Each structure stands twice: as structure tokens, then as C-alpha cells.
Amino acid sequence: MEIREKTLSNEKIYDGKIMKIHKDTVELPNGNQAFREIVEHSGGVCVLPLTDCRNIILVEQFRYPFAKAILEIPAGKLELAERHNPLECGKRELFEETGYHAKEFVSLGEFYPTPAYCTEVIHMYLAKGLYVENAHNNDLTPQNHLDDDEFLNVIKLPVSKILEMILGGEIPDGKTQAAVLKSKVLGHFSDVV
Amino acid sequence: MEIREKTLSNEKIYDGKIMKIHKDTVELPNGNQAFREIVEHSGGVCVLPLTDCRNIILVEQFRYPFAKAILEIPAGKLELAERHNPLECGKRELFEETGYHAKEFVSLGEFYPTPAYCTEVIHMYLAKGLYVENAHNNDLTPQNHLDDDEFLNVIKLPVSKILEMILGGEIPDGKTQAAVLKSKVLGHFSDVV
Numbered sequence: 001m002e003i004r005e006k007t008l009s010n011e012k013i014y015d016g017k018i019m020k021i022h023k024d025t026v027e028l029p030n031g032n033q034a035f036r037e038i039v040e041h042s043g044g045v046c047v048l049p050l051t052d053c054r055n056i057i058l059v060e061q062f063r064y065p066f067a068k069a070i071l072e073i074p075a076g077k078l079e080l081a082e083r084h085n086p087l088e089c090g091k092r093e094l095f096e097e098t099g100y101h102a103k104e105f106v107s108l109g110e111f112y113p114t115p116a117y118c119t120e121v122i123h124m125y126l127a128k129g130l131y132v133e134n135a136h137n138n139d140l141t142p143q144n145h146l147d148d149d150e151f152l153n154v155i156k157l158p159v160s161k162i163l164e165m166i167l168g169g170e171i172p173d174g175k176t177q178a179a180v181l182k183s184k185v186l187g188h189f190s191d192v193v
Numbered sequence: 194m195e196i197r198e199k200t201l202s203n204e205k206i207y208d209g210k211i212m213k214i215h216k217d218t219v220e221l222p223n224g225n226q227a228f229r230e231i232v233e234h235s236g237g238v239c240v241l242p243l244t245d246c247r248n249i250i251l252v253e254q255f256r257y258p259f260a261k262a263i264l265e266i267p268a269g270k271l272e273l274a275e276r277h278n279p280l281e282c283g284k285r286e287l288f289e290e291t292g293y294h295a296k297e298f299v300s301l302g303e304f305y306p307t308p309a310y311c312t313e314v315i316h317m318y319l320a321k322g323l324y325v326e327n328a329h330n331n332d333l334t335p336q337n338h339l340d341d342d343e344f345l346n347v348i349k350l351p352v353s354k355i356l357e358m359i360l361g362g363e364i365p366d367g368k369t370q371a372a373v374l375k376s377k378v379l380g381h382f383s384d385v386v
Contacts, residue, residue, distance in 0.1 A: 021214055030344070036257045062198050065311055070305070111367045118307070148225070174306045174367045181377075185360060
């Protein structure tokens with residue numbers, strides 16, 4: 001069955017800082033009409049930072065929609081100028097949020113968080129060979145240039161512990177689940193766990 | 194570091210069919226103020242239907258934000274009355290979208306698709322022991338009671354093929370990646386692949 005929907009008209013609802021909202025009238029495959037409420041988002045990048053010592057670096061961040069702090073891998077919003085270079089955004093977010101650079105980045109593919117109503121695509125990467133510039137002690141992870149409204153704690157946990165937490169339902173963040181589980185099934189942890 | 198944000202005021206932006214939008218002014222941990230643009234969503238359920246013959250049932254659906262059809266596991270929005278019983282919603286969506294019932298449902302935990310700006314929680318389930326009521330042939334999958342604006346194709350693929358597609362980046366839907374990979378790592382496919 002051909003299941004395409006055709007845009008008939010577009011009503012702008014909101015033009016904000018991180019999202020635009022519009023409500024479109026569409027023609028359905030059967031010729032009837034329906035509405036689609038759409039969140040436009042510029043997309044994002046997430047990075048799974050894997051240390052040489054069997055740890056993953058997470059950030060603990062207050063997530064206002066849930067009124068609590070949750071654990072996630074480092075991530076950020078793609079600026080318009082970065083749309084065609086998500087890896088640069090990933091390198092920047094990793095450094096800004098954790099203080100780490102990485103020698104190697106491996107693409108883990110794309111992640112559509114809510115394809116029913118939002119245009120956001122998250123580009124996922126695994127980062128290996130982590131290092132801190134000019135540091136005498138690699139346990140130092142100075143955060144750099146966080147956004148003005150961004151506050152977070154950096155937390156280092158063993159890969160085995162994070163897998164246990166994900167399988168036990170203790171890490172609800174979707175991109176973190178996908179990036180960690182995909183790395184596990186792809187064998188990226190096989191030399192460390 | 195204590196990283197709680199405190200709501201100072203709330204501006205209603207939009208009250209739609211599947212989402213409400215509001216813009217809140219918050220007090221940050223350092224005492225400064227910032228805005229949070231929030232999508233309120235009633236939440237959802239997704240079901241990974243695993244047949245006794247090593248297949249997974251997927252639905253191919255046109256996703257308007259991406260202007261294309263994509264493959265996903267069956268899923269649907271939680272109605273307000275179902276908020277405290279997501280499993281009932283999962284059973285309903287599985288039947289409505291694929292025509293299948295299941296003898297056993299296993300919780301795969303919660304999935305926050307976009308905790309930065311949206312309240313949506315997706316409850317994930319694995320469904321085993323699939324059957325079609327009053328059917329002489331289990332290959333029949335009559336769809337039942339789809340929503341008026343819902344059109345989809347039901348597609349049955351081997352677990353091994355779906356894993357290959359996810360690892361190869363061919364299934365970008367986030368909840369599908371998480372539910373399939375989690376089932377794989379938990380060993381739910383071990384007796385079938």
C-alpha cells in the first residue's frame with residue numbers, strides 16, 4: 001500500500017529558541033484530510049565516551065520536563081551551521097561537557113527519538129582513546145565553556161555497571177540506551193569487558 | 194553539585210491534539226534565570242512482537258516529520274485513562290496495528306525519547322506467544338480498528354535480519370533500536386537465534 005501524506009496547508013504556531021511548532025493539514029492515502037502537529041528541531045549529537053580503563057563517562061543533568069536529574073551520555077543540539085558536520089558538534093560537546101578529547105570517533109548511526117511528531121535526528125558516536133589536554137592527571141575532567149544555562153555533574157562508571165543499569169531500567173534516556181546497547185552488540189566493549 | 198531548576202512562571206503557547214507547548218521561566222542553580230520550552234505529551238507504549246518462528250512483526254508507517262515511510266515496532270500514544278496501565282495500551286496497539294494477540298508480555302523498561310524538552314515516556318514491552326484469533330492460518334494478520342488517520346503496512350522479518358538492519362543503520366527509529374537491542378542483550382532471542 002502507498003502510504004504517502006500530502007501537505008495541503010501549514011499553520012505556524014510558535015517560533016522559539018530550540019523548537020518551531022506548526023500544524024499542517026494533510027491529505028491521507030484515502031483522500032481524507034487530517035492534521036499533523038509538528039515540532040521542528042535542528043537535530044542533535046550524542047557521544048558515548050569509552051575510556052581505556054573500561055569506564056564510560058556520563059553526565060548527570062537536571063531535565064526540566066521530568067523535574068529530576070538523570071544520567072545520560074554527553075549530547076548537544078546541532079547548530080544550523082553544523083548541520084552537515086555532526087561529528088564536529090560531537091567533538092565540541094564531549095569537550096565542553098566532560099573536558100575530554102578523543103583520538104577516535106566511530107559512527108553508531110542515526111536515532112530518531114520521536115518520528116511521529118518531531119523532526120529531530122540524533123547522530124550517535126562512540127569516542128575512544130580519551131585524553132585531557134595539558135593534564136598531569138587523567139582523572140581531571142575540567143568542564144569547559146558550558147552553555148550559560150547548563151549545569152551538570154560528570155560521572156565515570158564501569159561499562160559493566162552501565163549495562164547492568166540499562167538492563168535493569170535505571171537509565172531511561174533513549175539515546176544512552178541505544179548507543180550503549182549498539183556498542184555492546186557490535187563488540188566495541190569486547191576488549192574491555 | 195545540586196543542579197535543580199525552580200519554576201518561576203509558565204506561559205501557555207499551544208494546546209493541541211497530541212501535545213501542549215509551554216515556555217517556563219526557571220531559576221538556575223547559580224540564581225540566574227533561563228527559559229525552558231517544553232512539549233507536554235501523554236506518553237506512549239511500544240511492543241516488540243516476537244513470533245515462535247524467529248520473526249519480528251514491524252509496521253511501515255509514513256512519518257510526516259521525515260516525509261517518508263519508516264519501519265518501527267508497533268506503538269501508540271497513551272490515552273489519559275490508560276496512564277496507569279500502559280500494558281493495556283500495548284495490548285490494544287499490538288492488536289489494532291498488526292491483528293496479533295500475545296500470550297506473554299515482558300516489560301523492557303522505560304524510554305525517554307527527548308528528556309531535554311519533552312515529557313514523553315515510552316513504556317517498552319516484548320510480546321511472545323503471538324496468535325491470531327479465529328484464524329485458520331497464522332500468516333493472516335488482519336489489522337483492526339486503526340485510527341482514522343492511520344495507514345500502515347505490516348512486515349514480518351527474521352530477528353537476525355532486523356538486528357543486521359539496526360547495526361547497519363537502516364532502522365533509525367529510537368524505540369525500535371532500544372527494544373530490539375535490549376531484548377538481544379537480555380537473551381530473549383537466545384532460544385530463537
